[in-house]
Amino acid sequence: MGIFDVYLLEAVINGVLLGGVLALLSLGLNLVFGVIDVVWICYAELIMLGMYAMYFLSRVYQAPMVLAAAICIVAVGVLGVLLHLLVIAPLLGAAPINQLLATGGVLFFLQSAATILFGIEFKNLGLRLPVLKVAGMFISYSRLLAFGAALIGMVLVYLFLTRTYTGTAIRAIAQDRQIMTLMGVDSRRIYVITSALGGGLAGLAACLLVLQYDVHPFVGLTFGPITFLICVLGGLGNLVGGFVAAFVFAEIISVGGLYLDLEWGYVFAFAFFIAMMFVRPQGLLARRS
């Protein structure tokens, strides 16, 4: 195997690992969209707050990692519920665009609140996880961890949605919100649970991202757009489609970034996205054509 192929293979493997994280990122957003029919434009900002929570809990207050992660997941879950109750619930009957814009306002609000409270300095956990060296390739341990946790998170969500009564109700609401209300499902309760779940997934993503990236108030802007694109590419609300799209995107970014700068990887991914809108406008795995 030539030296070049090793780099390529490394990029492919890193792409798979990145795909796991992206899949986790899009999972919460997709779930919320599928059930409540609302796009949280400020989703990445919830993750940003989660990353700050991790930073303060584990770096400043010296909490053990697992405890910090648990608190972080619950806290962002509560944020998700607050977002739903304060902003989304009053707008449920309004035009979809108004809901989109309102969460855009929350984006501004959270970003600047973080700027005021935490300052604009880049902060990190200050821990350096070892790098795995396999057959001449360097694979970051933190990415491996993130990938594993992302997979476990997704399996848990899948089991929750398919094996529990509440999960079944959530999927039913996503399919037909009028009929299910008639059949005795309390849609408001389901919406709150879904928001908590979506927020919790954002919290989990935050725990994993903070291992690899510095946190600053605008960190949401770096992976927010890519999360939305993955959800649209997979078909908004289509969990499996989003999962597949995350890996496609991650490979494009990772392999494209190998040949040129990382920005070009993103440019390719964006261009691919727009090209796919020509070919499959309803998402990679369209539910109905």
Added chain:
Amino acid sequence: MSRWPGWIAGAALVALPFVYHAPYPLHIAILILIWSFAYTSWSAMGRFGLTSLGHGGFMGIGAYVTALLWNRGGVSPWLGIPLALLAGALLAVLVAYPCFRFRITGHYFALVTLALGGIVMQVITAMRDYTGGSLGYTPERYQGGSSLYALQFSGKTTWYLIALAVWAAGLYVWYRVDGSMLRYALEAISEDEDAAAAAGVHVTAEKLKITVVSAAMTALAGALYCQYQMFISPDTVSGISVSLQMVFAAVVGGLYVALGPTVGAVITILMAEVLRISVGTRAVGWDNLVYGALLVVFIVFLPKGILGTVLAHWQR
């Protein structure tokens, strides 16, 4: 309704810099006019439910194409700006045509445009050998900084009048659209696309028209901003925050009335300046905090915006 108040207000606006020409208030006035024009451009399509979250991309194209042609090719902005508008319009067609053709509406459309804004910003950053990347870019000064050929003026009064003229032209376009069949077609489309198509409205073509107009106008705003400020960076003319800022100001001012986006620009820019002056450097973030909270409050309680609500109340 009599047209006299409008003409008097217009004359007062033209006369303003000759009577009162303190540089700082004039600078703020110019910025308000340029951004008002950009917001008006956004609302030209935004009012018909075509919510674009990627207009920062068009603005970036307008600014960077003009500046790059000038610095690299020595092309005067008089030719460069039309080329930049063309580039913006082409990009709009390239993205909007498949969107409209394949009936991508609502959330999907908003997110596709978000991707578009993201691409433009990433391309500008990635081509850092040409564009200076995130550090920004400066058009070269031509013969001491004041030249009609290079569209560079050191005097604020000249810029004020240019910005005023372009802003007025933007309002003129708004009124032309408002009084045309295009408006009725687009209103029908935003109510119910299938019904409009069944009634004989060519949905794709009508949407494409307004999108191209809106994109070209936004590119002009970007070019104008570049020529006035003589410094552009991906963050200030492109990117998501710029796109969201346009949406925000238009919604707060009033999406469905001609002067709504202008009112939005006046409020947001004055608020940012007042906060910056009164709170000083600690103000970083406070203006956006207030923006964000206001945006949410407005959408929940005043979806017509400030001017829209006032006018609706007045006409009753």
